[in-house]
Each structure stands twice: as structure tokens, then as C-alpha cells.
Amino acid sequence: MTGHSxxxxxxxxxxxxxxxxxxxxxxxxxxxxEGRQARVQEAMRYAIQAGGKRLRPFLVLQSARLFGVPDAxxxxxxxAIESLHTYSLVHDDLPCMDDxxxxxxxxxxxxxxxxxxxxxxxxxxxxxxxxxLAGAExxxxxxxxxxLVLRLAEASGHIGMIGGQVIDxxxxxxxxxxxxxxxxxxxxxxxxxxxxxxxxxLGEASAxxxxxxxxxxxxxxxxxxxxxxxxxxxxxxxxxxxxxxxDADAGKQTLVTLLGIEGxxxxxxxxxxxxxxxxxxxxxxxPNLAALPFFLLDRDS
Amino acid sequence: MTGHSxxxxxxxxxxxxxxxxxxxxxxxxxxxxEGRQARVQEAMRYAIQAGGKRLRPFLVLQSARLFGVPDAxxxxxxxAIESLHTYSLVHDDLPCMDDxxxxxxxxxxxxxxxxxxxxxxxxxxxxxxxxxLAGAExxxxxxxxxxLVLRLAEASGHIGMIGGQVIDxxxxxxxxxxxxxxxxxxxxxxxxxxxxxxxxxLGEASAxxxxxxxxxxxxxxxxxxxxxxxxxxxxxxxxxxxxxxxDADAGKQTLVTLLGIEGxxxxxxxxxxxxxxxxxxxxxxxPNLAALPFFLLDRDS
Numbered sequence: 001m002t003g004h005s006x007x008x009x010x011x012x013x014x015x016x017x018x019x020x021x022x023x024x025x026x027x028x029x030x031x032x033x034e035g036r037q038a039r040v041q042e043a044m045r046y047a048i049q050a051g052g053k054r055l056r057p058f059l060v061l062q063s064a065r066l067f068g069v070p071d072a073x074x075x076x077x078x079x080a081i082e083s084l085h086t087y088s089l090v091h092d093d094l095p096c097m098d099d100x101x102x103x104x105x106x107x108x109x110x111x112x113x114x115x116x117x118x119x120x121x122x123x124x125x126x127x128x129x130x131x132x133l134a135g136a137e138x139x140x141x142x143x144x145x146x147x148l149v150l151r152l153a154e155a156s157g158h159i160g161m162i163g164g165q166v167i168d169x170x171x172x173x174x175x176x177x178x179x180x181x182x183x184x185x186x187x188x189x190x191x192x193x194x195x196x197x198x199x200x201x202l203g204e205a206s207a208x209x210x211x212x213x214x215x216x217x218x219x220x221x222x223x224x225x226x227x228x229x230x231x232x233x234x235x236x237x238x239x240x241x242x243x244x245x246x247d248a249d250a251g252k253q254t255l256v257t258l259l260g261i262e263g264x265x266x267x268x269x270x271x272x273x274x275x276x277x278x279x280x281x282x283x284x285x286x287p288n289l290a291a292l293p294f295f296l297l298d299r300d301s
Numbered sequence: 302m303t304g305h306s307x308x309x310x311x312x313x314x315x316x317x318x319x320x321x322x323x324x325x326x327x328x329x330x331x332x333x334x335e336g337r338q339a340r341v342q343e344a345m346r347y348a349i350q351a352g353g354k355r356l357r358p359f360l361v362l363q364s365a366r367l368f369g370v371p372d373a374x375x376x377x378x379x380x381a382i383e384s385l386h387t388y389s390l391v392h393d394d395l396p397c398m399d400d401x402x403x404x405x406x407x408x409x410x411x412x413x414x415x416x417x418x419x420x421x422x423x424x425x426x427x428x429x430x431x432x433x434l435a436g437a438e439x440x441x442x443x444x445x446x447x448x449l450v451l452r453l454a455e456a457s458g459h460i461g462m463i464g465g466q467v468i469d470x471x472x473x474x475x476x477x478x479x480x481x482x483x484x485x486x487x488x489x490x491x492x493x494x495x496x497x498x499x500x501x502x503l504g505e506a507s508a509x510x511x512x513x514x515x516x517x518x519x520x521x522x523x524x525x526x527x528x529x530x531x532x533x534x535x536x537x538x539x540x541x542x543x544x545x546x547x548d549a550d551a552g553k554q555t556l557v558t559l560l561g562i563e564g565x566x567x568x569x570x571x572x573x574x575x576x577x578x579x580x581x582x583x584x585x586x587x588p589n590l591a592a593l594p595f596f597l598l599d600r601d602s
Contacts, residue, residue, distance in 0.1 A: 036483070037464035039471065044459065091424060096416035115397035116470055119420070123392060124459040126424065130431045131454035134447045142443035146435045149450050153432035158345065158425040163338035169417055170340065182337070 004272070006291035014288040015058055022057040022082060025075040029132060030083075039113070043121035044128075047090050047109045048082065055224075056081045059195035062289045063213050066282055067203025073138055077148060077198045080132035084156055085191055087125035090118050092165070126156075139202060147201050155190040164188070168252075175253040181222065189221030196220075215278030216289070219271045222255075223293045226268040229254040230261065235300065268297055305573070307592035315589040316359055323358040323383060326376040330433060331384075340414070344422035345429075348391050348410045349383065356525075357382045360496035363590045364514050367583055368504025374439055378449060378499045381433035385457055386492055388426035391419050393466070427457075440503060448502050456491040465489070469553075476554040482523065490522030497521075516579030517590070520572045523556075524594045527569040530555040531562065536601065569598055 026048055033041040057078030064074035093100040093108040094115060101111050110118035132138065133148045154160055164187025171183060196217035200210040233256055256264040272293035276283050283290045327349055334342040358379030365375035394401040394409040395416060402412050411419035433439065434449045455461055465488025472484060497518035501511040534557055557565040573594035577584050584591045 031459055035464075036468040036471065036480075037459060037487075040463060040467040041459055087424075091420055094420065096420060117467070119392055119395065119397060120463050120466055123388075123424075123427065124463045126427055127454050127458040127463070130450055131458060134435075134450035134454065136447075142447045146437075146443045146446045146450070149431055149435035149447070153428050153435065157428040157432065158332055158338060158342055162341060162421050162425045162428070163336075165421055166341040166418070167337040170337065179337075186338075 004269075004294045004297075006294055007287065008291075008295070011288050011291045011295055014062070015053060015055075018058040018061045018078075019054040021061070021071065021075055022054050022078045025079045026082060029076070029079050030128070039117055040120050040124055043109055043113045043117045044125055046112055047086050047121060047125065050104050050106050052104060054078075054082060056085055056191055056195040059192065059217070059289075059292075060198045062286060063196045063199025064202050065199070066213075066286050066289070067199050067205045067209070069199060069202040073202055074198070076132050076135065076138045077202065080129040080148075080152065081191060081195050081198070083125045083132065084129040084152065087122040087129070088156075088161060088165075090122040090125065094118060097165075097169075141204070144201060144204065148198065151197060151201065152194055155194040160186055160190040161188075164190070171252055173251055173253060177255065177258055180253055180255055180258060184225040185218070185221060188225055189218060192221045192224065193217040209282075212278055212280050212282060216275045219275035219278055220293045220296070222271045223268045223275065223296050226255050226264050226271070227296050227299055229256040230264060230268075231299075231301070232256075233261065265297075272297055305595045305598075307595055308588065309592075309596070312589050312592045312596055315363070316354060316356075319359040319362050319379075320355040322362070322372065322376055323355050323379045326380045327383060330377070330380050331429070340418055341421050341425055344410055344414045344418045345426055347413055348387050348422060348426065351405050351407050353405060355379075355383060357386055357492055357496040360493060360518070360590075360593075361499045363587060364497045364500025365503050366500070367514075367587050367590070368500050368506045368510070370500060370503040374503055375499070377433050377436065377439045378503065381430040381449075381453065382492060382496050382499070384426045384433065385430040385453065388423040388430070389457075389462060389466075391423040391426065395419060398466075398470075442505070445502060445505065449499065452498060452502065453495055456495040461487055461491040462489075465491070472553055474552055474554060478556065478559055481554055481556055481559065485526040486519070486522060489526055490519060493522045493525065494518040510583075513579055513581050513583060517576045520576035520579055521594045521597070523572045524569045524576065524597050527556050527565050527572070528597050528600055530557040531565060531569075532600075532602070533557075534562065566598075573598055 030045055030048065031041045033045070057075070060078040060081060061071065061074045064071070064077070089103060090109045092098050093103055094110055100108050102108060109121055113121070129152065130149055133152060134145050138145050138148070156162065164183055164185070167183045168187055175183070193214050196213040197210055200213055255267060259267055275293045276290045279286065279290060331346055331349065332342045334346070358376070361379040361382060362372065362375045365378070390404060391410045393399050394404060395411055401409050403409060410422055414422070430453065431450055434453060435446050439446050439449070457463065465484055465486070468484045469488055476484070494515050497514040498511055501514055556568060560568055576594045577591045580587065580591060
């Protein structure tokens with residue numbers, strides 16, 4: 001525990017509420033398996049339904065409410081970011097990538113279906129993310145929809161998430177702190193940044209507000225990654241639902257291998273405080289958002 | 302030869318001019334390999350530079366000029382559709398899909414690099430297609446940019462191109478003419494339809510004009526597919542730069558296996574005429590577009 005006080009029950013309730021809303025939105029928005037292409041539509045749903053905390057849609061919803069954006073709009077963006085995140089997991093699990101058989105305790109998509117279907121279902125989830133953003137219901141101002149498409153393409157593309165995955169696959173023992181932070185900011189941080197910027201983009205807020213939410217996401221991303229790496233070292237497969245100790249086995253550097261468990265935890269706490277500071281005047285108006293980095297510090301799965 | 306007269310030299314010149322313009326646009330717009338993620342950016346360029354006739358960007362440019370759209374805008378859409386088409390080839394060639402070692406006489410992307418890089422380069426090409434469309438330089442009206450994103454996501458997604466690939470992988474000897482046409486319209490036809498609709502969308506033309514260009518593309522797509530299937534039977538690997546006779550080996554039905562060589566050729570000619578008829582008043586104003594289906598009928602590679 002960090003000693004930082006926040007309303008844990010309220011935050012847990014908010015995360016659960018948001019997950020319920022986004023699950024319902026995904027169920028409405030994703031295609032129902034139909035016709036001769038039903039197999040890929042089933043695989044899209046299977047991959048999404050494997051679940052998780054729906055952290056990225058939570059960030060979208062919370063940042064959107066801060067700027068008075070109706071949930072109905074934010075949920076479309078939440079469905080988009082979750083579809084995109086899920087595609088990255090489906091492709092990441094493939095035999096030619098991380099070669100994982102399990103994800104959150106369930107067979108990965110290529111195990112449940114087959115490799116070909118997993119490649120195509122991932123492609124289709126990536127594609128539909130942009131369809132969700134560009135749809136007229138996302139915002140009455142098409143400039144906003146185009147801005148969301150552009151920002152997500154950048155965050156998830158060759159200099160964003162995909163760039164991070166490439167760096168990760170080439171990473172070795174020589175990586176220092178700066179390299180690890182660059183890798184992780186691209187690989188996982190960029191989608192958090194998109195999620196938090198979605199609120200001010202949807203709310204047509206000022207550039208300063210967008211910077212505040214982006215700054216929050218950037219620091220929070222490091223907290224998420226450090227706590228993920230800590231869990232990889234300290235937790236059990238039972239709790240996290242996936243293989244643990246993989247980073248050390250693969251000879252990869254993380255902030256935990258570079259700073260040690262105590263050093264990494266201290267860095268994560270420093271980053272959690274920096275995240276709240278970045279929110280500026282919004283921290284008090286968005287207690288659940290401000291509590292999230294500390295909640296991540298305390299997590300055990 | 303079909304006996305249908307058109308200016309072959311003018312069409313060839315127009316195709317070459319368009320390919321030159323789109324190659325230059327792709328070279329400008331695709332990322333230069335830089336930093337730790339250079340490998341995936343190199344693979345993106347490698348896959349695109351493997352070339353081809355750039356037929357889809359040709360359709361975009363020609364349909365755009367018909368509605369007075371500046372080339373600079375159309376070329377961004379041309380770059381987007383070529384990036385998207387190329388991603389589909391990169392993923393299609395993977396060992397878990399068609400498992401092809403050669404594409405247009407060159408090693409496929411996963412052979413030149415590795416499978417992981419090919420998956421990620423494909424993902425990045427798909428992602429950047431939407432970035433190109435949503436960028437402000439594509440059109441001053443954001444409604445147009447959002448409409449392009451939406452139409453491309455639909456054409457290439459689970460009910461479009463990806464749907465067609467799924468149907469193709471499950472296809473067997475039981476497929477009749479209707480099933481083969483549905484499969485091919487999704488797998489290859491939808492991207493032609495997007496390419497031809499891009500002109501009226503960029504030109505903010507009437508719904509009738511959009512229908513005309515879409516109708517043209519639909520018929521032309523069948524011509525393209527039949528002539529492709531004819532080449533698979535009658536041509537040599539040397540001319541097409543890829544393995545031939547694969548459909549028959551795989552026990553798959555095509556309009557050629559279902560109608561016979563002469564029957565399929567007659568159907569393609571009928572479709573070529575229908576394509577020109579669909580253009581209506583635009584056929585006379587766009588001689589290169591109107592000639593294309595007949596050019597496809599005559600092609601030998």
C-alpha cells in the first residue's frame with residue numbers, strides 16, 4: 001500500500017460501471033456472426049469477450065465526462081480503443097510473436113480457432129476501430145471524428161504501439177532505463193494517451209486541457225507498466241491468468257530488472273504523484289481518474 | 302481480343318502516369334526507416350515497392366478527375382488504398398494463410414524479413430491507410446474525410462475484404478456461381494468499389510454519380526477476377542510472376558471452373574459492357590476509365 005488515500009470502493013464501483021457500459025456497447029456494436037463469414041465475426045467476439053478490466057475505455061469515459069461529453073459518444077470511442085487493444089493482443093499471442101496459449105485463463109484466439117482466423121480477426125478488429133470512430137454517431141462535428149481517427153492511427157501505428165512491439169522484439173540485455181521507457185511508452189503508453197486525450201478531443205476542449213490529460217496518461221502509463229512488471233516477478237500465474245516470469249526468462253530488461261523491486265516501486269509512486277499533478281485543476285473534479293495511478297500501485301493482478 | 306475498340310496507347314500512358322504519381326506520393330508519405338523501429342518501416346516500404354500496376358490508385362485518380370478533384374487530394378486516397386491493398390497481400394502470403402514465398406517474382410515480406418515483422422508491417426500499413434485518409438490535406442471538409450474512413454473500413458472489414466478471405470479459406474467444390482461471385486466481390490471487388498467511389502466522395506458529387514461509379518466498379522471487379530482466373534489456367538508463372546494453377550490444385554471453384562474457359566470469357570465481356578453502361582453520361586468523359594474493363598479482358602499478365 002502506498003499510504004495515498006482515496007475512495008477505493010468508489011473507484012472500484014466506477015470501474016465496474018464503466019466495464020458494464022462498454023461491454024454492452026461492444027455487444028451492440030460488434031457484428032453478430034452471420035452468413036459465410038460468421039467464423040471471423042465469432043472470433044472477433046471471442047477475443048473481446050475474454051474480458052479484462054476495460055481500463056482504456058474507463059479512461060475514455062472518465063476523461064470525456066470531465067468535459068461534459070455524453071456517455072453515448074464516449075462509449076463509441078471506448079469500443080474503438082478496446083477493439084484496437086484486443087487486436088494487438090490477438091496478433092501478439094500468435095505463434096510467430098509471443099506464442100501464448102492462454103490469455104486471462106482462456107485459450108488464445110488462434111488456439112480456440114486457428115492461426116489464419118486469428119490473423120484475420122485481429123485485422124478486422126483493427127479495421128472496425130476506425131469505423132466506430134468515423135461513424136456519425138460519435139460526434140456531430142466531423143472534424144472531431146477525423147481528429148480521433150488521426151490520433152488513434154498515430155498512437156497505434158509504426159511510431160506508436162506497433163513501433164513499440166518491434167523495439168520489444170529486438171530488445172536485449174543492453175537496454176538501459178531510457179530505452180525501456182521509450183519502448184514501453186510506445187508499446188503500451190500510447191493507447192493510454194489516446195484514451196485520455198479522447199475526452200478533451202470529444203469535448204472540443206482547449207489545447208492546455210488536452211496537454212493535461214496527455215501528461216496524466218504519460219505518467220500513469222509508466223505506473224501501469226512498472227506494476228505489470230512487478231506482478232511478473234512477484235505474482236502467481238493463478239492470479240494474473242497468464243504465464244509469469246516471462247520477461248526474466250526472455251532476458252529482457254524492465255524497470256524492475258534495472259532498478260530492483262524497491263527502486264521500481266519508488267519510481268512508480270513518484271510517477272503516480274506526477275500523474276495527478278499533471279491533471280492540474282481537473283484532479284479535484286475527477287477523483288476516480290486521480291485515484292487510478294494509486295489503485296494500479298496497489299493491484300495484485 | 303474483344304473487338305471493342307479503345308485507345309490502347311492512351312490507356313497505357315495514363316496507367317503509367319498514374320503509377321508514377323502514386324509511387325512518388327507513397328515515397329513521400331510512407332515513413333523513412335528511423336530509430337529503433339526502423340525494421341518495420343523498412344518492411345512497409347519493401348512490401349509497397351514490390352510494385353504492381355497500381356490499379357486501385359489509378360481508379361481513384363481517374364474517378365476523382367471526373368469530378369474536378371485536384372490530383373494532390375486523390376493521390377492521398379490512392380496512397381491509402383494501395384497501403385491497404387498491400388497489407389492484405391502481406392498477411393495473405395503468411396505461412397498460416399496462402400504460404401507464398403514469391404510475390405511478383407520477389408521474396409514475400411515474411412521471407413525477406415520474418416513472420417513477426419510481416420504481421421506487424423501489415424498491421425502498420427492497414428493503420429497508416431486510415432491516417433492518410435483522415436489527414437487535413439486529404440480534403441478541407443472533414444465530413445469528406447470521415448466518409449472516406451467509414452467507406453474504406455466497411456469495404457475492407459469483416460463484411461468486405463476480410464469477410465471474403467474467410468469465405469475463401471472455407472470454400473470448397475460445392476460453391477456455385479452465386480457463391481463464387483459473392484466471395485470474389487467481397488475479397489477483391491470491394492476495394493475496387495471504394496477506389497471508384499472515392500472520386501465522387503472527394504468531389505462531393507450526387508448520390509446518383511456515386512451509384513454510377515460504384516456500378517462500374519462492381520462489374521469491372523468481375524472482369525478483373527475472371528481474367529485473373531483465366532490467367533491462372535492459361536498463363537505461365539513467368540508472365541504473372543507467381544505460381545499458377547493454384548486454384549485448380551486447391552480444389553476451388555472459380556467462374557472459369559464453373560463456366561469453362563469460353564463461357565467465362567463471354568461472361569467477362571458481358572460484364573465489361575455492363576461496366577461502361579453503368580458509367581452512363583460519364584463514359585464519354587472518362588475514356589480511360591471506360592476502356593479499362595476491355596484492357597483487362599486483353600491482358601496476359
